[in-house]
Amino acid sequence: MIRAALAVCAALLLGAAAPEPSERLPDPAAEDRARDLFKEIRCVVCQNESIDDSEAALAQDLRRLVREQVGAGRSDGEVRAYLVDRYGEFILLRPTFSPANWLLWAVPFLIVLAGVGGLWLSRRGRAGAAEVLTAEEEARLQRVVAEVRGAPAQSSQASGTGTPR
Amino acid sequence: MTAELGAFALALALALSLAQVGLGAVGRWRADPALQSAAVGAAVGASLAIAVSFAALTVAYVTSDFSVANVVANSHTDKPLAYKIAGVWGNHEGSLLLWCFTLTSFGAAIGLFGGGLPVGLRTVALACQGALGALFLAFALFTSNPFERVSPAPFEGRSLNPLLQDPALVLHPPFLYVGYVGFSVVFSLAVAALVEGRVDAAWARWVRPWTLFAWSMLTIGITLGSFWAYYELGWGGWWFWDPVENASFMPWLIGTALLHSAIVTEKRGALQAWTVFLSIAAFSFSMLGAFLVRSGVLTSVHAFAVDPERGMVLLAILGVTAGAAFGLFAWRVPALKGGGLFAPVSRESALVLNNIFLTAATATVLLGTLYPLIIEAVNGRPISVGPPYFNLTFNPLMAAACLILPLGPLLAWKRADAAGAVQRLWLAALIALGAAALSLLVLSPRSAIGAVGAALSLWLIVGSLVELAERVKLGRAPLAEVRRRLGGLPRGAWGTTLAHAGLGVFIMGAAIETTAKAESAATLQLGGALTVAAYRVELQDVTAVDGPNYLAERAVLRVTKNGDEICRAQPERRFFPAGGQTTTEVALCGYGLDDLYLVLGERAAGADGGPAWRVRAYWNPLAKLIFIGPAIMALGGLISLSDRRLRIGAPAGRRTQRSLRPAPA
Numbered sequence: 167m168i169r170a171a172l173a174v175c176a177a178l179l180l181g182a183a184a185p186e187p188s189e190r191l192p193d194p195a196a197e198d199r200a201r202d203l204f205k206e207i208r209c210v211v212c213q214n215e216s217i218d219d220s221e222a223a224l225a226q227d228l229r230r231l232v233r234e235q236v237g238a239g240r241s242d243g244e245v246r247a248y249l250v251d252r253y254g255e256f257i258l259l260r261p262t263f264s265p266a267n268w269l270l271w272a273v274p275f276l277i278v279l280a281g282v283g284g285l286w287l288s289r290r291g292r293a294g295a296a297e298v299l300t301a302e303e304e305a306r307l308q309r310v311v312a313e314v315r316g317a318p319a320q321s322s323q324a325s326g327t328g329t330p331r
Numbered sequence: 332m333t334a335e336l337g338a339f340a341l342a343l344a345l346a347l348s349l350a351q352v353g354l355g356a357v358g359r360w361r362a363d364p365a366l367q368s369a370a371v372g373a374a375v376g377a378s379l380a381i382a383v384s385f386a387a388l389t390v391a392y393v394t395s396d397f398s399v400a401n402v403v404a405n406s407h408t409d410k411p412l413a414y415k416i417a418g419v420w421g422n423h424e425g426s427l428l429l430w431c432f433t434l435t436s437f438g439a440a441i442g443l444f445g446g447g448l449p450v451g452l453r454t455v456a457l458a459c460q461g462a463l464g465a466l467f468l469a470f471a472l473f474t475s476n477p478f479e480r481v482s483p484a485p486f487e488g489r490s491l492n493p494l495l496q497d498p499a500l501v502l503h504p505p506f507l508y509v510g511y512v513g514f515s516v517v518f519s520l521a522v523a524a525l526v527e528g529r530v531d532a533a534w535a536r537w538v539r540p541w542t543l544f545a546w547s548m549l550t551i552g553i554t555l556g557s558f559w560a561y562y563e564l565g566w567g568g569w570w571f572w573d574p575v576e577n578a579s580f581m582p583w584l585i586g587t588a589l590l591h592s593a594i595v596t597e598k599r600g601a602l603q604a605w606t607v608f609l610s611i612a613a614f615s616f617s618m619l620g621a622f623l624v625r626s627g628v629l630t631s632v633h634a635f636a637v638d639p640e641r642g643m644v645l646l647a648i649l650g651v652t653a654g655a656a657f658g659l660f661a662w663r664v665p666a667l668k669g670g671g672l673f674a675p676v677s678r679e680s681a682l683v684l685n686n687i688f689l690t691a692a693t694a695t696v697l698l699g700t701l702y703p704l705i706i707e708a709v710n711g712r713p714i715s716v717g718p719p720y721f722n723l724t725f726n727p728l729m730a731a732a733c734l735i736l737p738l739g740p741l742l743a744w745k746r747a748d749a750a751g752a753v754q755r756l757w758l759a760a761l762i763a764l765g766a767a768a769l770s771l772l773v774l775s776p777r778s779a780i781g782a783v784g785a786a787l788s789l790w791l792i793v794g795s796l797v798e799l800a801e802r803v804k805l806g807r808a809p810l811a812e813v814r815r816r817l818g819g820l821p822r823g824a825w826g827t828t829l830a831h832a833g834l835g836v837f838i839m840g841a842a843i844e845t846t847a848k849a850e851s852a853a854t855l856q857l858g859g860a861l862t863v864a865a866y867r868v869e870l871q872d873v874t875a876v877d878g879p880n881y882l883a884e885r886a887v888l889r890v891t892k893n894g895d896e897i898c899r900a901q902p903e904r905r906f907f908p909a910g911g912q913t914t915t916e917v918a919l920c921g922y923g924l925d926d927l928y929l930v931l932g933e934r935a936a937g938a939d940g941g942p943a944w945r946v947r948a949y950w951n952p953l954a955k956l957i958f959i960g961p962a963i964m965a966l967g968g969l970i971s972l973s974d975r976r977l978r979i980g981a982p983a984g985r986r987t988q989r990s991l992r993p994a995p996a
Binding site for chain 1: 574
């Protein structure tokens with residue numbers, strides 16, 4: 167059910183058409199480059215599909231457009247820029263690294279840094295506390311030691327605090 | 332009449348859930364055993380009432396009662412019985428009823444199986460679970476009542492979307508919902524622990540089985556959905572980073588983090604606050620998922636896309652419950668005592684790192700899902716965040732988590748010897764690097780991702796087996812001793828090994844399938860053939876088929892490799908007159924772990940004017956591992972759930988406060 171998102175669109179589209187032999191570029195290297203680009207370009211009338219996956223008429227047009235551009239020797243960046251000029255940034259499935267998207271790209275890694283940093287800080291804060299016993303702990307330790315060494319009669323005082331079960 | 336009974340039972344369930352809240356709260360406040368028992372009774376009653384309600388809707392579907400609006404919209408007399416039943420949860424109202432059924436059933440489960448819990452904790456958890464139930468029941472009853480009648484009743488229904496008429500989709504939602512809603516128990520236990528001011532090892536031991544159960548069910552549910560997408564949508568994709576998929580993936584990721592942090596809280600008493608935080612977060616993400624899927628705020632044309640007003644109500648429920656729980660957390664958390672200390676190199680540290688990576692991965696999925704909304708609200712320019720973004724952010728984070736994964740179980744608690752653990756993994760490292768080299772050699776150098784995936788996969792699988800071998804002293808003790816140790820291993824250990832190895836299996840399938848698959852398409856006349864990878868696919872015959880509620884063209888494709896027949900595949904193209912839709916029925920032709928994925932397309936004119944068909948063929952190497960891996964993980968979860976330690980409840984964490992139940996003989 168959760169997948170039904172794709173259902174409506176898929177019902178209309180029924181599968182990928184990118185391997186269509188008649189559309190292919192003669193140069194295999196250029197064709198590979200075009201296919202990689204297809205995966206990053208949204209079929210703007212579909213729901214969440216790349217033009218590599220979609221059989222919609224628009225996806226077909228976009229594939230032809232990209233293949234033309236790649237065949238004409240344009241770089242990947244130039245092809246993307248060309249598409250953004252026509253359709254807006256919405257067409258790129260890989261968001262640009264523009265300032266508006268810095269948060270998007272940085273946050274995942276900042277969280278890791280913050281997590282590791284937090285772990286380190288909390289360790290530093292607590293390591294000191296762990297190494298030195300407080301006066302009270304010291305006294306209790308002395309009591310337990312004295313008790314173990316030979317005064318079993320006084321044991322009621324220390325029981326329940328840390329006797330092993 | 333059944334519809335009225337169902338509606339009445341729904342209202343009764345709401346009343347009983349409210350009673351559960353009141354009885355629980357007052358019972359806990361006055362420490363009155365009678366009221367506390369009555370709260371259990373109310374929880375069981377609410378669960379039974381909603382069961383009646385659910386049964387009433389099912390009857391309406393099975394009998395095709397077209398006086399009920401919901402049945403008209405989603406059913407049809409021609410549909411096979413299984414899909415009539417699946418229609419119950421194939422729509423917003425019915426699936427919400429299933430959600431409520433699961434929610435109240437878990438409330439009843441807390442009451443009935445919570446005998447080992449401290450009474451106060453159990454009662455507060457019941458009150459919290461009742462409040463969650465009441466909110467969702469009220470939402471169902473007042474905005475999304477599935478029992479509304481239409482008059483006059485139409486002669487025929489509009490049928491269920493044919494893409495959803497599929498065995499995997501019959502089972503997908505129930506598993507998914509048990510998983511989603513299973514986290515509600517953990518949520519309630521966390522709220523109860525905060526109210527009672529006590530988070531200890533015994534509490535963590537109670538959180539573990541519920542999390543394990545919900546996590547395993549969610550794993551199965553997501554995998555079924557993914558498998559459905561793989562063979563039903565017709566181009567072999569199995570994960571699209573679609574908002575709706577992300578909605579189910581976020582609770583899974585947080586649930587995975589919670590499983591691991593709860594171990595630390597249980598065994599070492601550390602990370603208490605963090606475990607409570609994750610317990611609240613897991614169900615909050617489930618509710619966020621429900622909101623995203625049902626409100627239609629995201630660009631996902633969705634069968635559930637209901638009107639935004641109902642979405643706002645869901646958002647309000649999410650805000651109130653998660654807000655209250657996190658507020659309580661902020662207020663009470665300073666009272667929690669810090670737990671056991673651990674050195675930088677220790678199993679605790681490895682598990683904390685696991686949690687950092689999983690949390691960052693969850694945040695990535697959340698950000699990627701919501702960022703288009705945020706940015707459009709800020710500057711009005713729509714952008715897309717698609718698979719390439721997640722490949723560049725989520726994948727490295729998870730790769731890092733996988734890199735440290737085999738080390739964790741080999742490290743000792745508190746303070747460990749890193750060099751020793753690394754040393755014991757030399758075999759895994761060697762095999763992983765070998766796999767990477769091989770994959771670079773066999774696949775083209777273009778697929779560096781495939782090589783990294785193959786290496787990580789074997790690192791996980793071999794690493795898990797090494798850990799198992801260490802536990803039973805394989806090679807260091809006599810065989811009889813090894814066998815004795817193998818028999819004595821706790822089921823939790825088997826679960827860990829299976830879940831970790833299963834992840835490795837999944838990664839292998841995903842990496843190789845993605846990087847090495849081959850595809851081919853052609854317009855074929857009868858007798859024509861195409862080749863894909865090493866296989867030849869010949870179109871032998873196309874016949875017309877009259878299905879129960881569809882008409883189809885069925886092709887017979889003979890698949891051969893070096894002249895030997897591998898299979899005769901029969902892909903179909905179905906037309907459903909009820910909705911006027913066409914679907915493809917892909918034929919999967921298995922060859923070992925690989926799939927040949929065959930699709931029959933439209934009829935076209937052949938070269939000589941005779942009939943011809945578009946045929947597409949994909950060779951998906953190791954594709955079966957993509958689904959076998961998660962199945963192994965879920966199995967690991969369930970085996971771990973049956974561990975004696977969890978079955979008989981917590982042995983003496985605070986012996987004085989709670990009587991021990993006798994262990995089963």
